[in-house]
Amino acid sequence: MQKKRGRRILKRVLWSVAIVLVLAVGGVLAWSQIGVMAAEPEQLAAVRENPAITVTDADEGIVLAPADGASERGLVFIPGAKVDPWAYAAILQGLAEDGVTVVITRPWLNLAFFDPRGLDAFTAAVPDVDVWSVGGHSLGGVRACQLAADADALVLFASYCANDLSESGLPVLSLSGSEDGLSTPEKIADARDQLPADADMVEIDGASHASFGDYGPQDGDGTPTISREQMHAEVTRLTESFLAPLAP
The missing domain is CATH 1.20.5 (Single alpha-helices involved in coiled-coils or other helix-helix interfaces)
Incomplete structure (x- = not known):
């Protein structure tokens, strides 16, 4: 019993x-x-109508490429948590216009931490590109840091690393916003020691957390004082300048 x-x-x-x-x-x-934050329709429509680039909805991700097909540099970009990947097409199209092929990933469950795929799962979308950087916004940037060992450079949008890359020798560009209420300037500063000493740390005056995408306001964020057009232009200028020396 x-x-x-x-x-x-x-x-x-x-x-x-x-x-x-x-x-x-x-x-x-x-x-x-x-609660997935959708891409703003007007901005996305402008990307699709841009004659200077091609937009491909590939299995590996959303591919933005120069219309003439001439590209030796690529950027795998990982979206922030619960943000529609298409919300980054408008702010990244300037790079494609300047000759950088961009692959925007679609994280599993809309959260980069649940996506175990390696960098080559995304670079396979454009096998002819020789030099690949990895980057991301917010939580996507944290995941990008974990994939950085397989990349030629790291680009962070309103993000920081949770793993130590300080001795990696990797070229790093960290773009942050003075009005960011989520990845605040204090949080960016506190995680600075995880990056190489020569990392380019640039705070964009007037930018909020959501300024790094086109998906509307975000809870807990600050109020941006920079216009959308200025933000797109500044991000393109800074990122292209950083990536330019990486050309093979």
Whole structure:
């Protein structure tokens, strides 16, 4: 009797654990799909109509490339948490106009931390490109830091590393915003020691967290004082200047 009772108790415990796990997984799946910040339609339409670039919705990600096909440099860009990948097309199209092929990834469950794929899963979209940088916005930048060992350079938009790259010798560009209420200037400064000593640290005056994409205001963020046009131009100028010396 005691053995049977023990088996019944064990069975109930196992069923309870299984139910909790199913509910937890279901909760994460539901949460990852709720509240995803969509790309602003007008900005996205302008990208699709831009004659200077080609836009390809590939299996590996959204590919922005120079219309003439001449590109030796590439950037794999990882979106922030629960942000539509298309929301970065407008701010990154200037790089494609200047000859940099950009692959914007689609993180699993809209969260970069749940995406275990390596850099080559995305660079495979454009095999002819010789030099690849990796970058990302917010949580996407944190994930980019983890993939940086396989890249030629690292680009951070309103983000910072959780892993130590200080002795990597990797070229790094960190763009932040003075009005960022999420990846605040203080948080960027606190994580500075994770980057190489010669990393380019640039704070864009008037930029908020959401200024680095085109998906509208974000809870907890500051109020930007820089215009969308100025922000796009500044990000393009700074990033292109950083990537230019990497040409093979």
